[in-house]
Amino acid sequence: LSSGAVVSAKPHLSVLSPAQADDIWEEIEQITNEQFKYALLGVGEGGWQLFNEDGEMKMYRREEEKDGLVVDPLKAQHCVRGFTAHEMCNYFFSPDVRMEWEFTVDHMKVIEKLRDDTMVFHQVHKRIWPAAQRDALFWSHIRKGDESANKENNASAGSCDEKLVPVNSWIVCNHSVEVPPVPLGKCLRVILTISLTCQTFVDAAVANLPADQISRDQVTTKITYCATVNPGGWAPASVLRAVYKREYPKFLKRFTQYVKEQTETKPILW
Ligand code: 6CM
Incomplete structure (x- = not known):
């Protein structure tokens, strides 16, 4: 992976010690690379x-x-026309818009901003009866994928139209952390690894045109969303599986629709 989204190389620490931040950076490299390949x-x-x-x-x-406890790994794939991998990942990463599309969250706080592309979030999720309310503490990191992955994964456009040419890829990776300490309150803490990997393709007929001559209806993004969530304490298996079965499709449909609506009148962000 290359660090396409890096804006500033120096972390701005407020609540994490430099040693804690070093550990997190090491983990970010490892888990983000793993998630990219896994997707x-x-x-x-x-x-x-x-x-x-x-x-x-x-x-x-x-x-x-x-x-x-149920920890079923989930992998979802989707192909959507009209926006890029970079756009999709920006909306997934940005705390400014999260509450516009994320309906499982009651409230959310940025606990630490390590860099413009990396933050530690604390989220309290809506309670699902009869289980206890859950919260999550995780780092979130956005970056551009390695250019070589685009060529290697040309074939992995999969169910997308075959006459597509790969352009770039982006990933957002979310992974649980234990620092800085955030009190649990009445919640149980979920332990998660969640990634959104997106690959931008353009129609073969326009692949050689300059980017500013390509329109949104000639752009397709292949989305791979991977989630492994440990509920962190008692939750009835059948209820949990039923909740996931209902909520994950709802989330991905609603979120892709949201990105489509947000981007349709804006210039393309490649
Ligand atoms: O990935 C999604 N959202 C991101 C931004 O919020 C972030 C989310 C992380 C938390 C996901 C945990 C949800 C599960 C909590 C339920 C636990 C058990 C309840 C017990 C029921 C009997 O990556 C979208 C997340 C969509 C989730 C459906």
Whole structure:
């Protein structure tokens, strides 16, 4: 991965110590790279079961439990015309717009801004009866994917139209942290690794044109959303699986629609 989104190389620390920040940077490198590769592996191998399909959107899961808790990994794929990978990832990362599309969150706070491309978030999620309310503390990092991945993954346009040419890729990776300490209150804390990996393609007929001559209807983004969430304490397995089955498709449909609406009248951000 290259650091396309890096604006300032120096962290601005307020609540994390320099040593804690160093540990987080190391983890960011490792987990973000892993998630990028994992997303691009697709769903051909690894026992993925399709549990929801709606047009181009397909959602897969593997049933897994840890210490008696459901931790089913989820992988979702979608192909949408009209916006780029960079645009999709910016909306997913930005705290300024999160509450406009994220309906599972009650309130949210940026606990630390390490850099313009990296923040630590604390979120309190809406309570789902009969389980206890959950919160999450995680770093979130956005970056541009390695250029070589675009060529290698030409074939992975998958269900997208075949006459597409890869342009670039972006990822946002969210991963739980334990520092800085944020009190639990009445919540149980979920432990998560969530990534949104997006690949921009353009129609082959316009692939050689300068970017400013390409219109939104000639741009397609392939989206891969991966989530592994440990509920962090008791939650009835059947209710949890039913909630995930309902909420993940709702989230991805609503979020892609939101990005479409937000971008349609704006110049393209490649
Ligand atoms: O990825 C999504 N949103 C991001 C920005 O908010 C971020 C989210 C992280 C938290 C995801 C945890 C949700 C699960 C909490 C429920 C736990 C158990 C309830 C017990 C029920 C019996 O990455 C979109 C997240 C969409 C979630 C459906």
